[in-house]
Amino acid sequence: MNPDIKKNALVTGGSEGLGLELVRLLVGSGWQVVTDARTPERLAGNLADLLRERVVALPGDVADAGHRAELVGAVDRLGGLDLLVLNASTLGPLPMRPLRDLTAEQLGETIRGTAGANAALMIELADQLLRRDGAVVGISSDAAVEHYETWGAYGAAKAALDHLVQTFGAETGLAAYAVDPGDMRTRMHQDAFPGQDISDRPLPATVAPRVLALVEQRPATGRYRAADLHASAGVPA
């Protein structure tokens, strides 16, 4: 292990949006980061300036067991994991639609892609997290606790992820957080509101420091809203 490196993190979905900002911030703070995304060109392109530094970027789908094994192997080679951020997620079929217009397969795919896949990775990394007394952050949404038309499958997936992450915390004693980042100006948000002007939404770069402040402060396992956290203090207001 490189003695200059303080800590190790894995951030799923690090090629853009909140995941990319978290990777940038962690690397800037001296962390070694493993990350992934399904689209290799976007992953390599958007992380190009960081790849010479402390980032291992592995293209793949977190729902794919073989890809998850690659991620676990990369973390193993680093000697363990101080932070796992389960950020990769999709909205499901676009445009978003009422439950009656989703097939059973689409419903299952949406929940499996966000909750099942990320939780499987968390479980597969249990030993590496326990080795370093690591923390887990599951990126949630207000849709996990509120019920909006057309957001049913995505909201159910986020509610399931919240539950799985916090149960993992209760079972292992590790710090485990479900964090609602709030609205952010990203591709996912534009996909949810096609054709709408989303320029008033905060950039993910304003949210990432709040998420990492929470990790640094390490309060009790639970559900937190980024809007209630302070980047400097990291404790809920």
Ligand SMILES: NC(=O)c1ccc[n+]([C@@H]2O[C@H](COP(=O)([O-])OP(=O)(O)OC[C@H]3O[C@@H](n4cnc5c(N)ncnc54)[C@H](OP(=O)(O)O)[C@@H]3O)[C@@H](O)[C@H]2O)c1
């Ligand atoms: N933006 C918002 O307003 C908002 C609000 C509440 C919660 N959130 C949550 O915040 C998190 C980040 O959202 P964002 O807006 O930054 O999203 P985004 O801009 O769409 O970025 C999502 C990232 O995840 C990757 N990804 C998606 N599915 C993946 C998979 N199965 N395996 C590996 N990588 C995958 C994407 O790359 P590829 O597509 O190439 O795989 C991309 O790097 C998500 O969990 C989202 O649900 C967002």
